Amino acid sequence: MLHHLCLVLLSFTAAAAALAHAEYKVTVVGPLESIGLDINEAGVVVGYYRVSATVTHAFLNRGKGLVDLGAYRGVSSNAVAINDKGQVLGHWTTRAGQVRGYIHDRGKFRDIGVIGTTRTEWTDINNAGYISANDGGSSYLRAPNGALTRLGFLPNTSADPDAFLATASSALNNRNQITGRSSPAIPIEGPLRGFIWTRGALGDMGDFGDVPISGLAINDRGQVTGYGSLATGPSRVAFLYHRGRIVPIDTRPGSSHPYSRGDAINNRGHVVGYSDQLSGFIWRGQRMQSLNVLIEPRQGWNILYPTAINDAGQILASARRNGLQYTVRLDLVRPYTNAVPAAEPDEEPAVEPPVSPQAATAQGKQEAAAVAREVARPVAH
Helix, strand or coil, rough: CCCCCEEEEEEECCCCCCCCCEEEEEEEEEEECEEEEEEECCEEEEEEEECCCEEEEEEEEECCEEEECCCCCCCCCEEEEEEECCCCEEECCCCCCEEEEEECCCEEEEEEEEEECCCEEEEEEEEEEEEEEEECEEEEEECCCCCHHHHHHHHHHHCCCCCCEEEEEEEEEECCCCEEEEEECCCCCCCCEEEEEECCEEEEEEEEEEEEEEEECCCCCCCEEEEEEECCCEEEEEEEECCCCCCCCCCCCHCCEEEEEEEEEECCCEEEEECCCEEEEEEEECEEEEEEHHHHHHHHHCCEEEEEECCCCEEEEEEEEECEEEEEEEEECCCCCCCCCCCCHHCCCCCCCCCCCCCCHHHHHHHHHHHHHHHCCCHHH
């Protein structure tokens, strides 16, 4: 049963004069040591927090206090994504230890089970209710009716022609495009290559002369961010993939051993992520800026790990103050008034047609049926 935690929202907003140079105000939206993972266009955030050493609970916050979603019918849960309809995607762990997926919608849970037999990683949900997922080294697009489409794999570029191939999705947009990484599974840091799946085809995003490359987030214009290695030295840098071209947004030379990654991107093309030089950063088309210089410094926050950004410019992040870490939301002091840029014609792929059981692969049909059986099976207590 859902219950509301008595979490008092702490809005650390200084006087107007003190905020003259600050772009964002900081609001705590999750309890101590919580992890926020997504924010929708209404500013609703979801994530999870630790109840005990071995148990976590999913939460959401609409701005009126934290709502503990509990553990459904199991012992533990998390929330990984929320769409603009307020549907929450997450995982729950049964008493037998199986990790399953759920959708929470209008106060009710719906079990979506597993694709294989053990553990499925459900990664994102869009406004039409399509879901991206990973299971057993394969990635899938799950339709609202439960039908599955397998994404496939990028070509094997390793020296072993019999290498086991694996694909892992990270994010899904409202046009049913998916980004992630694909490669032979061994070695772990082998030729991982970032992909964008669109119109049913898996496309390689390219690289900077070295691997690994991974797409972590995608917007509705098909722009992708993530991380990639430079050929000029040990490194991992944030990038923007746009109109078929991948470019680093962290312009430090590889010889300086930079580390950064783009963790989220909105429809304006603004990227947020983590950098070893800046902590949490935002990139708005020119240069990476530390979020810590864009907030009131006297509040004492260190914005460490941004995880999501919406079109209003609200940023979800993990932040630390006085040695304690919380989930916070950064709200622009002066909200955007200009519209989101219109997509160019070549940025508008055809939306994938609804996937029916008849159109799904034979394996997809079997797995969809297996999910349905698992949903109908009572959980042992």
